[in-house]
Amino acid sequence: MLGSIDYAMWFLSASFEVSVVVCILRARSVKRYLSIVFYMLAEVLASSGRLFVLLRAGYSSHEYFYFYYYSDALLVICLYFALMGLYSQVFQEMQVSRYLRIAAILLLGVTAWFTYGVVADSRDRLLTHFVVELSQNLYFVGVVLTYLLWGAMMKLRETRTRLIQLVLSLGVCVSAFAATYALRNIYPAFSLWQYTPPLLAIALPAAWAYTFLRVTEDSRLATAQVVSPNR
């Protein structure tokens, strides 16, 4: 049986995701933020599907478990697209977006192969464990990619406040997800991990909605102000 908190979490998450899309549409920046629009719409679709499965099968059912984690793995792949969109904005003037796409696809393939390799050693827990392990590894690759992007932004002295905040909030959420999944792998019996990912899933669209609403496209900020402690 679903409680009011579950409904509130679903509603909050969906409304933040829709607000991000609406902000982008209103600013007529769909072309620039196409990958983010795609990711947000995928999130809305996935969270609606999760609610449907939750209502039919219940919170502790296997159906919900598999639907949640497999849809999450697909969402991380969509998140990669959003990340690639941010990469191509940062490297806009260097004309390297084609190489970035190839590198991202290669990385994704290697991650899936590595995860399968690790879990295949213990066949008895393949179905149940693979999906959590895959999510953990996919998010970890996301952390590495976001960290590299942030490093490149500092090196290139990126000043677009909106882009800086989009990348940093993505970094916060992706690393929080990866850390949570890793802890879940270390302590699988601890029930708190079941509730953490849905809470974290609200944080990213909320942060992006704030950025699109509050930070204008032409506002500027020196990355040194964000990184250096003395400025």
Place this chain on the structure above:
Amino acid sequence: MIAALIFGVSFTALLQFFVSYCRSILSASRGRELSQQTRELTGIAGGGVNGDEFRRLMQLVLLCPEHGDDAQAMTAVRIYYSILGILRDLAGRASKGLSSWLALEQGSCAYFAAVALDRRIAFSRELMAQQMMSHS
């Protein structure tokens, strides 16, 4: 082993991203001028705000009607302020330089709260003006 390594790296990255994200929010608000009304209401004079004023300013912010889109940033800054407070308590006696930098950062958090208050006061006035218009 792999999970522990991933946790260690991810948690370190999380801290770095979180601090940078909060500083980017604070930097964006630093450039904004406070209105005279907010200055009078809060008793803020000059360019900066003392970090110890943060809690009082946040209480005032919570009294104003919510605009609806800054709650997430406020939560992030509140957590950042608390972390800074803990670090200030721990490092206060060890290093004077670090302690004064932490105090400066807390001052930026307080200024962010003042800017949020300023925005909410402006929003409340706008709401009131709209209501007056609709009644007349």
